[in-house]
Amino acid sequence: MTRPSHDTPAGILAGLELVELSAFIAAPLAGLSLAQMGADVIRIDQSGGGLDATRWPLSREGVSLYWQGLNKGKRSVQLDLRREEGQRHARELIRQTGMVVTNRPDTAWLDYESLRQDRKDLIMLAIRGTHDNRGAIDYTIQARTGLPFLTGQATGESPVNQMLPAWDMVCGLLAASGLLAAERRRRETGKGSLIRLSLEDCALWMLSNLGMLAEAEIGEEPRRANGNDVFGAFGCDFGTGDGRRVMVAALSNRQWRALTDATGTAEKARHMARALDADLDTDAGRWQARDGLKLLLAPWFAGRDYAEVAETLDRHRVLWGPYQTIRDLVTSDRACSPENPIFARVDQPGAGEYLTSAIPLDFGGERDPGTRRAPVQGADTASVLAQFCTDAADV
Template sequence: MTPVLTGLKVVELSAFIAAPLGGMSLGQLGADVVRIDQTGGGLDMQRWPVTETGQSLYWQGLNKAKRSIFLDLRSPEGQAAARDLIVDAGILLTNRPAVGWLSYEELRARRPDLIMIAIRGTHDNRTAVDYTVQARTGLPYLTGVGESAAPVNHPLPLWDSLCGLTAALGLLAAERRRRETGAGQLVELSLEDVALWLIGSLGYIAELEVLEQERAPIGNAVYGAFGRDFATSDRKRVMVTVVTPRQWQGLCAATQLGDAFGHLEQALQADFGTDADRWRCRGAIAALLEPWFAGRTLAEVRSLFDAHRVLWGPYQTLRELVADDPACSEANPLFARINHPGVGSYLTPGSPLRFAGTDAADIQPSPTPGADTRVVLAERLGLSGNDLGRLLSE
């Protein structure tokens, strides 16, 4: 089956995470995404981790399934060529300032149905990155256990990642509207607003304003339910979560602590069939479970929990994930070993979306930065020979 976004043309002018991730997500579904960078490479072309030869694995990771071209965006000729490519594609995804030669109004004058997705830091157009947004949300003060004077940011750039996926969603929504009405659209998206949207949607803001409660750090506990980590006899750790009555019954059966939990319910006047009482009594429940885990190996826990369909997972390092976990291997259709220019072959994910009736994803590598310049300019703008040479200063 033809990839679902075949025929969709997108020009990307971007750097770092959000916009490149949005463009890659579209490219992996079949869109023809052309990334334009300043001649020699953009701001993120040497971002760590890098190989001994200077190849950025970060850049490669976020630019799979795209074509890469270089233009001198500081020159009028390079800007004009970039504008021509944007007009030809009809869709621009960018986190560059949408001013001057890249302003929506100037581009729209040449193509009235232009769609432009403009990512910025904050709603009032201040600069922001994931870590500064994390700091402002208050969530780093919830990372850890007990009273913590020092906030800790999450190592995963969650807000950048969610912003990139939201940008791709906005682009597709605008493209659908254009197909229905013929109208273009300027879609503006703030990295900080994405974070505030999710925090508000998950009840953090309402909890403060309606309940006048502020959350405290709770470590690995699952807020409002029962869930936390436990240590096994072989010094491994597992995460156990209970969010349904059936999962609670499975935990009781696997541990054979059902009678003990029943006595505890009576003593605490609680109903462990409910999230609220499991949360309220979480310390007492954990006190019964801790010695059970301490007396068993991870393999024993795994056997019992899988047999009783307990909701759980083992803690493992990144090295263990890559070396030993079949989910992170070619046994999972998400992955294939792909040869990337300048680096070689390594385990590479495609799109996590699976469309019925399609085969395993055709995972495309990242391009060599700038390698598609001549082909794209010839194909899209009809340039060749001397015209290409003058534009590229060859």
């Protein structure tokens, strides 16, 4: 397989090799991030396909679009990991590449200390459910974080799950950074690393980062569900005269002025501020007065069609976005089309041509088309074994 050179943007990680023994989102996302920056990532699955081989969503032909999405730019190998020979081949790939990421449970043949016998400076990143090695997935952790009670108009009895697997995403992306950090140290000191990372810790870390754990521990009163409002600032949604909805926000005085200028409500807002004892020159004041401010602004939106709303808000550089379905996004939003350099239409195996994204990091120049293409599951088995394993003739 020809890899991009250092001089092409996708070749930023040229020369980096990684074995991935993975399923679902977090571990594959780590490999995807590195593969789309030009690393040679070899994903190994059980012969016949891993647990996520047919994970939804599917194409009409039954091919997993989920699997394809998370494995673009990689090579795909299938081995019988229940037998000694498959394990031996996997270990040989790990030894030669010197780097492995996995979310598989601890087993003897994939144990760091044992793998390190073969390669002293091995870097291994092992993802687990919790720091004390209990089973967990994004959705079970989400329930424990309290976020479903803060979503929508949730009440104590009806938590609302967020549908995006945010913790898997954080875990996979942080794993990619962890692997690069460990490789940097290996280059400096020759030392390998065993890196452990749990999905649950990723969630707790991010709640700490956003100040939400501290707020719950030492804050004045517990945060409540605030519907679609942006917490602690002015941000909410409005309906237009022709039945569309838009999300509008102001996180600075400039943005707030833009919004009141666009809607001609500056003077009314000043009166509302006096009526509600709020200082509209601060986020806190705009949050405090938000229900009053919505009363002023809503008629402006309701009195205009979407096209006029959009044109006026854009002209005044208001921070806003239209609500649209994901189908609208794909079919009619220019950001989600080949006009955006991250996208190209790619013929994916068994699914046909569809819009596919390169990594959004733009290092300058053209994206390498190879980093957008998903492999056929298992299709690289023979060539990878021929490249790495001396006894590959028996496969």
